[in-house]
Amino acid sequence: MTTSTLTFTHDLIVIGSGPAGMAAALTGAAQGLKTLLLDEQPRPGGQIYRNITAVAPSVAALLGPDYRHGKTLSDRLSKANVERRFGAMVWEVAPDLTVTVQQDGRSSRVRAPQLIAATGAMERPSPIPGWTLPGVLNAGAAQIAMKSAAIVPQGRVVLVGAGPLLLLVACQLLDAGASIAGIVETSPRENRQKALAHIGAALLAPSYLLKGMRMLWRLRRAAIPLFSAVTEVRIEGTEHAEAVVFTANGIHHRLDADVVLLHHGVVPNTQLSRQLRVAHDWDDTQVAWRPVVDAWGQTSLTGFRIAGDGSGIAGARAAEASGALAALGAASVLGRLNEDDHARLTQVESQKLTQHLRIRPFLDALYRPPQWLANPSDETIVCRCEEVSAGRIREMARLGCQGPNQTKFFSRCGMGPCQGRMCGLTVTQILSTELQKSPAEVGAYHIRTPLKPVSLGSLASLASLANEKETQAE
Numbered sequence: 087m088t089t090s091t092l093t094f095t096h097d098l099i100v101i102g103s104g105p106a107g108m109a110a111a112l113t114g115a116a117q118g119l120k121t122l123l124l125d126e127q128p129r130p131g132g133q134i135y136r137n138i139t140a141v142a143p144s145v146a147a148l149l150g151p152d153y154r155h156g157k158t159l160s161d162r163l164s165k166a167n168v169e170r171r172f173g174a175m176v177w178e179v180a181p182d183l184t185v186t187v188q189q190d191g192r193s194s195r196v197r198a199p200q201l202i203a204a205t206g207a208m209e210r211p212s213p214i215p216g217w218t219l220p221g222v223l224n225a226g227a228a229q230i231a232m233k234s235a236a237i238v239p240q241g242r243v244v245l246v247g248a249g250p251l252l253l254l255v256a257c258q259l260l261d262a263g264a265s266i267a268g269i270v271e272t273s274p275r276e277n278r279q280k281a282l283a284h285i286g287a288a289l290l291a292p293s294y295l296l297k298g299m300r301m302l303w304r305l306r307r308a309a310i311p312l313f314s315a316v317t318e319v320r321i322e323g324t325e326h327a328e329a330v331v332f333t334a335n336g337i338h339h340r341l342d343a344d345v346v347l348l349h350h351g352v353v354p355n356t357q358l359s360r361q362l363r364v365a366h367d368w369d370d371t372q373v374a375w376r377p378v379v380d381a382w383g384q385t386s387l388t389g390f391r392i393a394g395d396g397s398g399i400a401g402a403r404a405a406e407a408s409g410a411l412a413a414l415g416a417a418s419v420l421g422r423l424n425e426d427d428h429a430r431l432t433q434v435e436s437q438k439l440t441q442h443l444r445i446r447p448f449l450d451a452l453y454r455p456p457q458w459l460a461n462p463s464d465e466t467i468v469c470r471c472e473e474v475s476a477g478r479i480r481e482m483a484r485l486g487c488q489g490p491n492q493t494k495f496f497s498r499c500g501m502g503p504c505q506g507r508m509c510g511l512t513v514t515q516i517l518s519t520e521l522q523k524s525p526a527e528v529g530a531y532h533i534r535t536p537l538k539p540v541s542l543g544s545l546a547s548l549a550s551l552a553n554e555k556e557t558q559a560e
Contacts, residue, residue: 092184096122096169096198098416099185100409101176101358104132105402106394107204108159109409111168114202117417121168122196124187126175130160132206133226134402136233139164145236148261150254152402153233159406177536179362183389188540192547200389200416203359204409207352207395210374210455211512212247213462216321217348218470225255225349238262241344244330246319248273249351249453253301260308268311268341270332272350274456275315281452288448291441313339317458321346350455353511354396360533362387368526371450372399373460374511375530381436382415383408391415399450404442410435460515468516469509471502479513483520489529490514503539506531 098114100107103125114121123130131138135156138146146154163170171189178186184197209224216222225245231237238259244267245256252269260266288295305312313334321343322329330341353374356366364385365378376398383391393412394405411432418428462468464477474497482493490506490513493499499513500506506513510531518525 092195092197094198095196096120097420098122098200098202098413099124099183099196099198100202100204100413101125101179101185102132102204102206102394102396103127103130103163103170103172104134104204104206104394104405105156105159106206106396106405106409106412107132107202108163109406110202110204110393110413111170111409112159112162112166113410113413114416115166115168117413117422119200119413119417119420119422122198123163123168123170124174124176124185125170125172128172130163130170130172131156132204133230134206135160136230141233142236145232149233149258155402175538176358177538177540179358179390181362181387186535186548188544191541191544193540193544195548200391200420202383202391202393202409202412202416203396204393204405204412205355205358205396206405207399208355208507209348210350210353211468211508212348212350212459213466213468213476213512214246214319214321214348214459215463215466216323216327218467219321219323219327219346220325221323221327221344222321222346222348225252225347226352228345228347229255229258232258232262238264239345239347241265242267242342243345243347244268244270244341244343245347245349246270246272246321246330246332247349247351248455249349250298250301250449251352252347252349253298253305255347255349256310257301257304260304260310266305266308266310267343268313268330269305270316270319270330270334270341271312271314272316272319272456272459273314273453277452277454280454281448284447284451287444291444294445294449311341317456350459351453352395352399354398355507356396356530357505357507357533357537359385359392359396360530361535361537362390364390366530368524369398371447371454373455374399380415381411381432382418383412384415389419400439400443400446404439404446407435407439407442411439460512461519462512462516468512469499469502471504471508472498472500474499474509476512476516479516480520483517487517488521489517490531491529493517494531500531505533505537 097119111123138156174189316332319332359377391412393409462476
């Protein structure tokens with residue numbers, strides 16, 4: 087990892103321009119902080135509000151009011167005193183919070199005493215037999231195609247998994263004219279009973295419950311086949327996905343499909359926080375790793391904060407409040423907020439956050455992924471990059487590997503271009519079962535830089551930039 091003597095270029099740097107990132111940048115700028123917002127995409131919005139500033143009105147109408155809310159944030163951002171760099175890929179953050187970023191094929195460095203990572207979430211891997219076949223993709227990818235290019239899957243579409251996004255994407259595709267052949271829900275039946283224990287808090291957030299009911303009603307009105315509590319799911323096909331096979335209520339089913347969309351919820355994107363070696367806990371409720379943060383997003387590394395779903399899945403509107411709180415924490419530490427103003431503004435955002443979190447225990451219980459998803463059959467591919475199977479991971483455990491990093495060394499699992507994003511969670515869970523240890527004891531991959539592939543030319547530009555500065559100083 088790089089160490090740097092770079093002086094501060096900004097007061098606050100925010101990585102990611104989704105709801106948390108935009109809210110953090112807006113709040114920081116409002117408190118007089120010299121704020122830089124970095125995002126890899128060409129426009130603000132993150133994944134949830136992707137392309138919000140350029141989407142066609144007809145597509146925005148189809149995607150719904152929750153998506154269109156992002157325009158409110160992006161409009162405010164365009165008028166704020168925030169330095170914005172889009173098409174800017176962060177590939178390293180040093181312990182002194184120096185950020186190395188690539189833009190237009192060249193890398194450069196910036197630094198601030200306060201850094202907020204608002205890198206959001208990523209879809210949980212769904213390693214079921216056949217998931218690597220052409221024609222199989224994540225439900226979120228289908229939604230991105232709608233947002234970015236107004237593209238809708240052609241042919242018979244089957245959605246497999248569980249969670250609010252699965253239903254949302256099904257409704258959006260239906261409204262866009264796609265042919266939905268069926269929805270195959272994998273949440274175990276016992277999840278419903280466990281979710282009822284949290285119904286009291288959920289009723290205090292009625293808008294979320296009504297939204298879910300409307301989606302179910304829309305799908306039932308369209309007579310979309312919906313199967314619940316399914317098991318033994320696999321995707322069949324030779325050169326392309328051809329069908330989804332599963333068991334529901336003891337009966338075997340086969341749905342012909344041209345496109346299969348998988349979704350088993352989202353999990354925090356911890357690549358950057360892992361690279362910085364901050365403290366993480368295993369969250370058994372959300373069945374994922376999450377960084378340890380305080381109420382203002384502060385991690386175990388001074389000055390490094392995490393906001394939004396990157397610190398725990400809570401949804402877009404909660405992420406806004408989380409981003410604002412992180413920026414208020416940064417402004418307070420930098421002496422831009424007195425105690426009274428800090429307490430007042432924190433109370434406002436904390437109340438918003440609390441309201442949006444009321445539904446979360448209910449959703450976490452209702453859509454907890456099935457245990458069989460964490461223990462795929464031996465022949466199922468776990469690491470798509472290096473084509474490592476679940477059986478190979480189990481073999482590593484029998485040979486004495488005690489964690490993902492040893493397993494990576496001996497099997498190459500996690501060494502591909504995605505650097506373990508797609509397989510890391512599953513590898514931890516398989517090893518946990520095989521070694522009869524908790525996921526916290528097994529651990530996770532050590533993430534190293536660069537976080538994403540970088541060209542040699544981009545690396546060389548760092549040296550060129552350093553030489554230019556030395557020449558100017560002489």
